[in-house]
Amino acid sequence: MDTLGQDRGFTKDERRFILNTIAKFRDIWEAEQRDNLTRDRDDRLTYARPERDGEGEAEAAEDDDQDNADCIADIERQIEEHMLQIQDEIEEERKDFVMKELRL
DSSP states (O other): OOOTTOSOOOOHHHHHHHHHHHHHHHHHHHHHHHHHHHHHHHHHHHHHSOOOSSOOHHHHHHHHHHHHHHHHHHHHHHHHHHHHHHHHHHHHHHHHHHHHHHHO
16 A cells, blocks of 8 residues: 555555455456456357257257367367477477577
């Protein structure tokens, strides 16, 4: 806690007020973030699994399994692409480091 240049301390009531305000802000912030994440997750699931009209339960379950497998495969592909990109960057950094080292 800072008095912003005032040459004084905080009273117990001021400290309690500040700490309570911070705790309330934290609680509100965390609740808001949790709500946002839940809403984002629900929206993503809604877009990933459009409503099915007239399909049987078995067909819907098979489609869900296939959707999940496709989603997992897509995520794994993205991870592999990112790892290859990072690997190329790391190799370039290593080459630059070795070249600088050889120059010395």
